[in-house]
Amino acid sequence: MQTRKKPTPTLAEEMALYEQGYSFIAGLDEAGRGCLAGPVVAGAVILPRSENTLELFAGVNDSKQLSPAARERFYEHIMQHALAVGVGIGSVAVIDERNILQATKHAMGLALKQLTPAPDALLLDAIYLPKVALPQRSIIKGDARSLSIAAASIIAKVTRDRLMVELHKEYPHYGFDQHKGYGTVAHVTALHTHGVTPHHRRSFSPVSEMFGLFASTND
Template sequence: MKKATIKDIKLELAGETIAATRLEELRADSRTGVQNLLKSYEQKQQLLREKMQSYTDKRNEEFQMCNTWQIAGLDEVGRGPLAGPVTTAAVMIPEDVFLPGLTDSKKLSKRDRAYFYDEIMSRCTVSIGEASVEEIDEFNIYEATKLAMVRAVTGLKTTPDHLLVDAMTLPVTIRQTSLIKGDSRSMSIAAASVIAKETRDKYMKTLHEQYPQYGFDQHVGYGTSAHLQAMDEYGLLPVHRRSFRPVADRLY
């Protein structure tokens, strides 16, 4: 019987599952190319198992903390920028949904963040809350962030039994736990961080289409040297936060 080519085996190992008997056959194949492919496959499988275990452990910790699976994780993006809204998300992950590799959005590559955004939006209960530039200027960024988070919670189609919030306490009657560095400790908060980040970044890209000279697609409103230079050259926009020092300095 003719042996499968290295190319065919590479395609085979790119599949999701390989039968144990087939793996034994490949282990018995003396070709160096086959053994290299097999080693790479087994390393990827081990990494996947570790990600699955980490995800499961953190989800179990959430359950033990909240004594329910009806958990909503909340996180925000956009407290520090000079322009644009502060965006929050509330995410409820069903008990039977597995998202191995999910973590704080800041630790994910753009590609992985986009992947998890699609997975979370299609498989979880999600709600977005925002506070406008005007609200940020009126109430201050901390209070505006709380307002946006409350909007995210009240926008959920299912009422959670418990909230896990990244380093904040909200004025709601639902039981809640504030977690420092929650986006690294809680899968629900990590999911919310991904949704908030992707949602806000997409909005800032629409601002770039309106005001391309400001470079919002690159700095997404943060006070980079390029952004400050654009403010000096072209002036302030309605989307700039007047209460933030670098912006306020340019009003006078």
């Protein structure tokens, strides 16, 4: 029995917007929405418009489909060859105050502001930014369909993973360098053992339940 090969991102969505007269199309994606700790990070990428763009970024895919080593390699390649790259961060404080969806939109807005040239149209992975006055296309599983969104997913994921590795140095008992803040068994066990740090999302379960019992002395 043959296994179906997963589709790889293309430039079809970008080409459709080029044909409508848009020139600088930013793909956006985030990393860390489902974590118990750490920020949510958004990436924004404008790829160059040329005949060899698809070839230049061959292998770029949804960050979840790539190994850590491949993500790091593509991160450097995107930073070097993309027309523009932006990163935005939604802090734990913003997540707890506004909710994770609003924090994600906040991070994406920050990422967009870093892009030079400024985009004139957006491609997003299953999200819409009502406060951004630009044409937008929200695409389900966009990181698997649009090369620009896939590139943004890599920028967001690698940036966030690096932040969590740095956080591990401050809180080595939690294993942030391994699970990156996701709710693994090891992470939840560490929460029960060591309590809640200032970098845990108090609005997220099970942290919200634990916070009253295990308020961190680092607050």
